[in-house]
Amino acid sequence: MFAWINQYSYVLIAIILMVFVAVGSTRIFSWKVTILILVVLLVAFTVFLKSQSINNDQVETRSEWNTILRSTSPVVLQLYSEY
Structure with a gap:
């Protein structure tokens, strides 16, 4: 459980x-503005996550x-290592 929380902590937050x-925004704005917000x-979180990720390049030869x-x-x- 703790490994799952650690792995997906950014998504959960x-x-x-x-x-x-x-x-909070539904109490201040209409539902259309809330959906826009x-x-x-969502776009901002996704862009930030993608910008902070590294490429998964694998080296196979010397x-x-x-x-x-x-x-x-x-x-x-x-x-x-699996050990």
Whole structure:
């Protein structure tokens, strides 16, 4: 359960925030304006999430690894083990 919460914490926080904004804005604005606000928030959350994600490039050969190490761009190394 904790791994699921950690993995989807951004999505959960975004949903909770959107619910609070929806409840608050329906008391101030009409439902059409509320829907517009929620759509704008959804687009903003999605754009932010996509901009902060990294590409999932996999290196399969030693020559690909050497090419990446010779480049001037930063490299994120993620190690995975089932043990």
